[in-house]
Amino acid sequence: MEALHNLGIDGKLLLAQVVNFLILLFILRKFAYRPMLEFLEKRTARIEQGIKDAEAAGKRLEEAARKEEKMLVQAREEARSLVAKAEIAAEKRAEAIMDAVELKSQAIFAESKKHAEAEREKIFREAKEELASLVLLATGKMLKEKSEGKNDRELAERFLGTR
Amino acid sequence: MEISIAAEKLFSFFGFPMTNAFIWTIAVSGSLASIAVLSRSRFREIPTGFQNVVEAVFESLLDLVDSVMKDRTQTARFFPLIATIFLFVLFSNWLGLLPGLGTVGLSASHEGQATIVPFLRSGSADLNTTLALSLIVVFTIQAAGIMALGLRGYAKKFFISPMHKPYVIGTFVGLLELLGEATKILSFSFRLFGNVFAGEVLLTVMLHLVPYFLPLPFLLFEVFVGFIQAFVFAMLTLVFLKMAMLPAEEH
Numbered sequence: 001m002e003a004l005h006n007l008g009i010d011g012k013l014l015l016a017q018v019v020n021f022l023i024l025l026f027i028l029r030k031f032a033y034r035p036m037l038e039f040l041e042k043r044t045a046r047i048e049q050g051i052k053d054a055e056a057a058g059k060r061l062e063e064a065a066r067k068e069e070k071m072l073v074q075a076r077e078e079a080r081s082l083v084a085k086a087e088i089a090a091e092k093r094a095e096a097i098m099d100a101v102e103l104k105s106q107a108i109f110a111e112s113k114k115h116a117e118a119e120r121e122k123i124f125r126e127a128k129e130e131l132a133s134l135v136l137l138a139t140g141k142m143l144k145e146k147s148e149g150k151n152d153r154e155l156a157e158r159f160l161g162t163r
Numbered sequence: 164m165e166i167s168i169a170a171e172k173l174f175s176f177f178g179f180p181m182t183n184a185f186i187w188t189i190a191v192s193g194s195l196a197s198i199a200v201l202s203r204s205r206f207r208e209i210p211t212g213f214q215n216v217v218e219a220v221f222e223s224l225l226d227l228v229d230s231v232m233k234d235r236t237q238t239a240r241f242f243p244l245i246a247t248i249f250l251f252v253l254f255s256n257w258l259g260l261l262p263g264l265g266t267v268g269l270s271a272s273h274e275g276q277a278t279i280v281p282f283l284r285s286g287s288a289d290l291n292t293t294l295a296l297s298l299i300v301v302f303t304i305q306a307a308g309i310m311a312l313g314l315r316g317y318a319k320k321f322f323i324s325p326m327h328k329p330y331v332i333g334t335f336v337g338l339l340e341l342l343g344e345a346t347k348i349l350s351f352s353f354r355l356f357g358n359v360f361a362g363e364v365l366l367t368v369m370l371h372l373v374p375y376f377l378p379l380p381f382l383l384f385e386v387f388v389g390f391i392q393a394f395v396f397a398m399l400t401l402v403f404l405k406m407a408m409l410p411a412e413e414h
Contacts, residue, residue, distance in 0.1 A: 007290050008169020012179055017188060017295030024192040024251060029243040032199035036221055037239065039206060 132160050166364055170289040171280045173269065183268075183282055184289030191254045191286060224249065231401050241404055244303060248296065249397035252287060252355065256389030259285025259363050260382060287359035287392070290352060297351030300400045301344065308407030320411045347403065351396065358392045 136156045170184035202217070210218055224246055229238045261283060268281035286292040308317040321344075323329075323337040362385040369378040 006168070008167075009290050009294060010180060013170075013182065013185055013289075013291040014295050014298075016179070016185065017292050018299060020188060020192055021247075021251065021295060021299060024196055025243060025247045027196040028199050028247050028250075031196075031203050033243045033246060035203055035206075036218075037225075037242075040218070040222065 128160055129157075132157050135160065166367070168290075168360070170284055170291070171268075173280065173282070182289065182291075183280070183284040184286050184292060187258055187284060188255065188286035188289075188292055191251060191258060195250055195254065221246075227398075228401060231405050237408070241307070241401070244300075245397050245401050248300070248400055249393050252296070252396050253390060253393035255286035255292065256359050256393055257285075257386065259283065259288055259359060260366070260385055260389065285359050285363060287355050288363050290356050293352040293356040294348070296355070296396070297348045300351060300403075301348050304347070304400075304403050304407045305344070307404050311408035312410055316410060317407075351399070355392055355396055358388055362388055 139156070170182035172180045172182050173186070174181050206214060225238065225242060228242050228245055229235070232238045232241065263281070263283045267283065268279040270279060305317075308320075311317075312319075321337045321341040323333040325331050325334045327333065329336070366378055366381055366385060369381050
């Protein structure tokens with residue numbers, strides 16, 4: 001006991017120190033460690049959830065991009081086939097139009113040819129008639145007598161082969 | 164210059180001896196408790212500044228305890244004790260390094276010579292504090308062992324029948340272990356007391372020999388010692404707790 005006293009050990013102080021430390025332990029446990037532990041655990045859970053969400057969102061985005069790419073390719077192909085189809089149709093139509101034009105032009109050409117021929121014949125006939133009268137006149141003059149009557153005229157015309 | 168192993172009594176409070184070490188112990192406990200209570204409401208989801216430091220320290224301590232316990236529930240159970248020991252001892256040790264150590268105090272006469280009863284004395288430089296801590300720790304160790312293994316299982320560690328394999332040697336080793344448990348009280352308390360008290364004496368002596376510059380490296384060294392001793396006290400508590408909860412080895 002003397003040794004303990006010499007070292008400064010005092011029953012009252014010792015007990016007080018024990019109580020003091022236990023109170024401190026209790027207060028820190030209640031107000032610092034427990035809330036802090038819960039707080040940190042909650043935040044860790046939240047961060048984990050956040051990372052998981054972000055990963056899921058990234059995956060979804062990737063999928064959407066892939067889908068978009070696929071759709072784009074499909075659309076491009078569709079457009080290409082549409083254009084090709086349209087080209088073919090247009091070509092066909094152009095051909096048809098060309099055919100129609102040719103047909104029409106041929107018809108016009110034939111018509112005009114016929115017309116021209118008729119005209120020519122008419123001119124020819126008229127010229128012949130003229131010529132016949134001229135020939136009659138000339139022959140009359142040559143015979144120094146004026147031929148009269150229908151017979152002579154008819155003769156002349158037959159001679160020229162216009163009738 | 165007066166060097167006293169016992170903490171000096173400043174005054175009596177209803178027959179209770181208020182020593183300088185005890186007052187500073189109360190101061191450290193009060194500050195830690197009020198910091199804990201006040202900072203609680205200031206915690207934010209997104210940490211800034213001081214909260215970052217607190218969280219970093221808290222988490223590294225938690226990881227340290229977890230790495231020894233290897234069991235989350237045991238960590239949660241014993242972490243408060245380990246952390247409180249560490250913080251309390253750390254700040255008690257560092258408190259003794261404040262200016263005024265051994266120089267500012269009440270004037271007194273000792274054997275006819277005028278001396279000073281210093282106001283400042285670290286709580287850890289008083290055997291009452293360290294002994295109180297080691298009593299709590301050793302008691303907790305025994306309680307943890309009994310709770311984990313049961314009274315019979317825990318007693319089997321110390322009382323080994325001489326009829327089995329190592330025979331009398333086993334029995335003897337078991338009794339030595341029992342003695343070791345009791346010795347822990349002494350080793351815990353005197354290790355901390357010795358280190359901190361020696362540091363304070365060293366600083367006081369240095370200050371009286373060469374007041375300027377020379378005490379500086381010793382002061383820095385004592386800051387280091389204060390941290391190491393707090394860490395050692397907490398770590399030994401942790402390791403002994405873990406060992407007490409491990410079942411006895413089968414021979």
